Amino acid sequence: MIPRRAFLGSLLAAASAPRLSWADAGDPAWLGAARDSSGAYLLIGLAQDGAERFRIPLPTRGHAAAAHPTAPEAVAFARRPGAFALVIDCVSGAVTHRLQSPQGRHFYGHGAFIAGGDILCTTENEIESGAGRIGLWSRKRGYERIGEIASHGIGPHEILSTPDDVLIVANGGIRTHPDHGRDKLNVPEMRPSLAYVAPDGTLLEEVVLEEDLHLNSIRHLARAADGTVAFAMQWQGDVSDPVPLLGLHKRGAAPRLLSADLAEQMAMQGYAGSVAFSRTGADVAITSPRGGRVHRFNVGSDAVQSLTRADVCGLAPAARGLVATDGLGGVIRLSTSVEPLASFSGLSWDNHLVAL
Template sequence: MLSRRRFLATTGAAAALPVPTWADAGTPSFLAAAREPSGTYALFGLTVDGQIAFRVGLPDRGHAAAAHPSRPEAVAFARRPGTFAVVLDCATGSVLHELRSPEGRHFYGHGAFIDGGRILATTENAFETGEGRIGLWDAASEYGRIGDIPSGGIGPHEIIRLPDDTLAVANGGIRTHPDHERKKLNLDTMRPNLAYIVDGRVVETVELEDPKLSIRHISGRADSTVAMGLQSQRAPSERVPMLATHRLGDPVARTFGTGLAPAFQGYVGSVAWSGDGARIAVTAPRGAQAALFEGEAFEILRRPDICGVAPSRRGLAFTDGTGGVLTDSGAVKHGVAWDNHLIALTPA
C-alpha cells in the first residue's frame, strides 16, 4: 500500500512538472500553412523576424489555424470544403488529435479558442439546409465534440474571439454544397452579415448596404472594433468597398476603399489590424498588392500573391505565395508557398 508520505511526495513531484508553453516550440510569433516543393503540406511556426521556428506535417492542404492561448498547441483546418482539423503539439511535432466534422457538415477553414482556451469554436456548413453552424469542442478533454450553435447566417467563414470573449463571425452569405464543389448556389439571394455571439447566443447581426459584398475575413482590435475584408460578387471592374469596420452596438458599419476594387479584382484575401491598432491592412492576392489604411487614407504595398497578414509588435507582417515573409525586421524568403493566412499568436 502506498504510504501517505509517499503519496504526498508523488503528487508533489507531479505538480512540480513543468507545463509546456509556446517557448518550448521555439517562441513563434506566427502560424502559417504552406505547400512544400515536394507537394506535401505543413503548418509552420514563424519567429518575430520571419524565420521558421517549427514545422509539423499536415495530411492535406491547410487554410488557417487557431493557436491555443497558453499551451503550444495549434489546430490546423482544412480548406473548404474539407472535413478534417488536426490538433498539433508544436513543441514535439506530434499529432495530438484529429477532428472530423459531423456527418452532413464541413469546415470553413477557421476556428477560435474561447473561455481561456477550454473551448474550440469552428465554423461549419450544414450543407443540406445551408445553415451556418459553430461547432464546439472541449479542448480540456481531448477535444471531444460538445455541441454546436447557430452562426447567425449562411456561409460562416472566419471566426474570432474579441477581448471580452464575444465571438465575431463573418457570415459570407454564400451557400455551397460539396456535391457542387465550390460553386456558389445563391448569389441572387445572398445576405452576408457580421454576427456577434455572447454566451452561445447571437446578440446582433450587421449587414452592409450592398448584399453582393461577401464578408469573409475579419480582425478585432483591443477595443473590439472589427475590421471586415470584403469579396465582391459583382463584376471585378465595379467600384465597391473592399473594407468595412463595426463595433457591437454601432448602428451601421463604415466602409472604405471603393476606389481599390478594380485593382483588387473585387477580392480581399485577408485583413488585420496593426499591432498598435492604428492601421488596417487588406490583402489582394489577385491584384498582387495590399492596402494599409489609416482612417480614410491608405498606402499600397505591392508583392506577388500577397495574402497572409497579421499584427506584429510595431505594425504588420505579411506572407505571400512565393515563400516571402515581410516583418518589422525586413523580408525573408522560404522554399514554400504560403497559404492564405498568417495567424499571430500574440502581437509579436
C-alpha cells in the same frame, strides 16, 4: 483499485509537472500554412525576424490555424469544405487529436478558443439546410464535441473571440455543398452578415450591409484592442465594380466602409484575402493575391497607402507595423514601403498568417 497514497501522489506529480508554453516551441510570432517544392503541405512557425522556428507536415492543404492562447498547440484546418482538423503539439510536432466534423457538417477552415483556451469553436456548414453552425469542442476532454450553436447566417467563415468570450462571426452568405465542391449555390439570394454571438448561442448584434452590397461576402476578420472589428469582403458580382472590400465596426454603431481611389480599388479585382490591424490599432490593411496589392488605411483619417506585391495574401500584426506572406515564399514587413524580412525558396505560403 489504485491505493489512496499512490493516487494522491499521482495528483501531486501532475500538479507539479511543468506546463509547456509557446516559448518551448521557439517562441514563434506567427503560424502559417505552406506548400513546398515537392508538393508537401506544412505548418510553419516564424519568429519576429522571419526565422523559421518549426516545420510540421500536414496531410493535405491547410487554410488557417487556431492557436491556443497559452499552450504551444495549434488546430490546423483543412481547406473548405473540409471534414477534419488536426490538433498539433508544436513542440514535438505530433498530431495529438483529430477532429472529425459530425455527419452532415463540414468545416470552413477557421476556429477560435474561448473559456481561457478550454473550448474550441469551429465554423461549420449544416449541409442539408445550409445553415451556419459553430461547433463546440472541449480541450479538457481531449477535444470531445460538446455541442453546437447557430452562427445566425449562411456560410460562416472566420471566427474571433473577445476577452469576455463573445464570438464574432463572418457569415459569408454563400451556400455550398460537398457534392458541388466549392461551387456557390445561392449567389442571387446572398445575405452576408457580421454576427456577435454569446457562447450560449444568443445573437447579441448583427451587421448587414445595404442591399446594393448584398453580393459582398464578409469573409475574414481582425479585432483591435479597443474592440473595433475589421471585416474583409469578397465581391461576387462583376469584378470591374469598384466596391469597398474593407469595413470597420464597433458594437452599437453603423459599419464604416473604406476604399482606395478608383484605379486601385479596381486593381483589387473584388477580392480581399486577409485583414489585420497593426498592434496599436492605428492602421488596418487588406491584401489581394488576385490584384497583387496591399491596401493599408489609417483608421483615424481613412488615408490609404497602396503597396504592390505579387500573390500576397497572409497578413498579421508585427512588433513594428504589419507583416505579410506571399505565394513565392516571401515574408515582408509593411511600413512606408515593402521591406523583405525573409525568403523561403521553393515555398508557397497559403492564405493566412496567424499571430500569436
